[in-house]
Amino acid sequence: MPISSKGFARVSLALIIVGVLALIGIVGTTIWLVERTQVYFEEVVQAREARGAAVELRNLLQDAQSGQRGYLLTLDPSYLEPYEAAVGAIEGAYNRLVASLAAFPQTEEPLQALSSDIDTKRTELARTIELAGAGELGQAIAIVRTDAGEAIMSRIRQVLDSVIETSDMRIFNGVIEQRGAANALRIIALIGALVIVGVVGGAAWVVLRYTRELDTARDEVEMLNRDLEKRVAERTVDLRRANEEVQRFAYIVTHDLRAPLVNIMGFTSELEAALGPINALVESHGENPDDPVLAEARQTAQEDLPEAIGFIRSSTRKMDGLINAILKISREGRRELKSERLDLAELVEGAVAAVRHQIDETGGEVTIDVSTPPVFSDRLALEQILGNLLDNAIKYRHPDRPIDIAVKGRQERDGRIVIDVRDNGRGIAPEDHERVFELFRRSGNQTVPGEGIGLAHVRIMARNLGGDIELQSNRDHGTTFTVIIAPDLRVIARSKALS
Numbered sequence: 001m002p003i004s005s006k007g008f009a010r011v012s013l014a015l016i017i018v019g020v021l022a023l024i025g026i027v028g029t030t031i032w033l034v035e036r037t038q039v040y041f042e043e044v045v046q047a048r049e050a051r052g053a054a055v056e057l058r059n060l061l062q063d064a065q066s067g068q069r070g071y072l073l074t075l076d077p078s079y080l081e082p083y084e085a086a087v088g089a090i091e092g093a094y095n096r097l098v099a100s101l102a103a104f105p106q107t108e109e110p111l112q113a114l115s116s117d118i119d120t121k122r123t124e125l126a127r128t129i130e131l132a133g134a135g136e137l138g139q140a141i142a143i144v145r146t147d148a149g150e151a152i153m154s155r156i157r158q159v160l161d162s163v164i165e166t167s168d169m170r171i172f173n174g175v176i177e178q179r180g181a182a183n184a185l186r187i188i189a190l191i192g193a194l195v196i197v198g199v200v201g202g203a204a205w206v207v208l209r210y211t212r213e214l215d216t217a218r219d220e221v222e223m224l225n226r227d228l229e230k231r232v233a234e235r236t237v238d239l240r241r242a243n244e245e246v247q248r249f250a251y252i253v254t255h256d257l258r259a260p261l262v263n264i265m266g267f268t269s270e271l272e273a274a275l276g277p278i279n280a281l282v283e284s285h286g287e288n289p290d291d292p293v294l295a296e297a298r299q300t301a302q303e304d305l306p307e308a309i310g311f312i313r314s315s316t317r318k319m320d321g322l323i324n325a326i327l328k329i330s331r332e333g334r335r336e337l338k339s340e341r342l343d344l345a346e347l348v349e350g351a352v353a354a355v356r357h358q359i360d361e362t363g364g365e366v367t368i369d370v371s372t373p374p375v376f377s378d379r380l381a382l383e384q385i386l387g388n389l390l391d392n393a394i395k396y397r398h399p400d401r402p403i404d405i406a407v408k409g410r411q412e413r414d415g416r417i418v419i420d421v422r423d424n425g426r427g428i429a430p431e432d433h434e435r436v437f438e439l440f441r442r443s444g445n446q447t448v449p450g451e452g453i454g455l456a457h458v459r460i461m462a463r464n465l466g467g468d469i470e471l472q473s474n475r476d477h478g479t480t481f482t483v484i485i486a487p488d489l490r491v492i493a494r495s496k497a498l499s
Helices: 005-074 077-098 104-131 136-147 148-284 294-333 344-361 377-393 454-463 488-499
Strands: 339-342 367-371 374-377 404-410 417-422 468-473 478-484
Touching: 005 077, 005 104, 005 148, 005 468, 077 104, 077 294, 077 417, 104 136, 104 148, 104 404, 136 148, 148 294, 339 344, 339 377, 339 488, 344 367, 344 377, 344 417, 374 377, 374 488, 377 404, 377 478, 454 468, 454 478
Parallel strands: 367 404
Antiparallel strands: 339 374, 404 417, 417 478, 468 478
């Protein structure tokens, strides 16, 4: 089943969310495991410090007792050196042990009892050595034989062995916990890696499949475009031929209509000329109220016939104007466009110069702002377009203000040339914006003569130049006509020739 763009977006979003969640899970779990490992490590270090301090304190007490016994047995002063060294280091070792167990309040009471026993033991050792040194060896040995010192030493060993055993257990458990955390970290990393690989693999599969479908769709679109271009070219040729046939038909019809119209106009002139003798004949009979035939003849010759001839002349003039308009548009459609290099600013200035006197008569003004590169187009068509638009701006000016016309030209990013002709005239109602470009159609109440072919002719010429015409307007605020033409008419001519 093909993947739609929405489906691709949803799958991609889902994969991204899964990947982000997996990454968050891996990072969070890793941080937690690292923190736990740090805790276990600190516990192990603390336990090792406590064990080391307990072992050191036990060894120092044993060294002090061994030095005492050796001195009592031999009275050799050399035994006092290890004794004094051990006794001097006992207090430091005890303080280290207390510091290492400070985090465990339950050890406070046993440590106080241990401190008391150590002080008692140190007092005993010092007393026996002092007695032996004073020559009272018997008293010193008697103190040792009471076994009170040995009982104290036994209690000290018991406390210290308990600390060592507890520390060993804490070290063992800490190592086990560290290994467990390390194994869990490996498992989490492996699971996270598998999830990420799965997400990346799924994303790659979706992208590759979507890309293949896009390539397939693009190939199909290109094939359809080629077929469509061929069909459009065929239809363009058909439309061009049909347009040429319509133009030829319009030319023939208007040409054939002109012949009977000329006859009607000629016979109308003869009828008008015949009115003179008829009026003379009627007048020669004088006034005779009793003759109804004469009265009717006089009314016919002097009123009815002139009125009828006037209607005929008005209708023939209107028909002649319509025929001329159709012929003009037909000739323009059949005229071969001549592309030449044109300076658009110069062309606009020429068109404005042709109507400058009409604008000056009303006290109006025209501003020109054309900044376009040279164009290759048909000079006559552009002159007719500009001339029509400027004529309309003058013809349909607002009666309460002087004419103000602005002509601007620019080139769009796509290369098209745009010419704006803005006026401050009567404006065009919104419902008539499209209608004014239709043949023989005009906008609003007409106080200015015209056939309604000017803007229709302008649209035809603009489209022949590879563009179109648009307008923006509202009542009493003027109108802006925007003419769009191709920058190079030769390109359009070549494309028409190829089609």
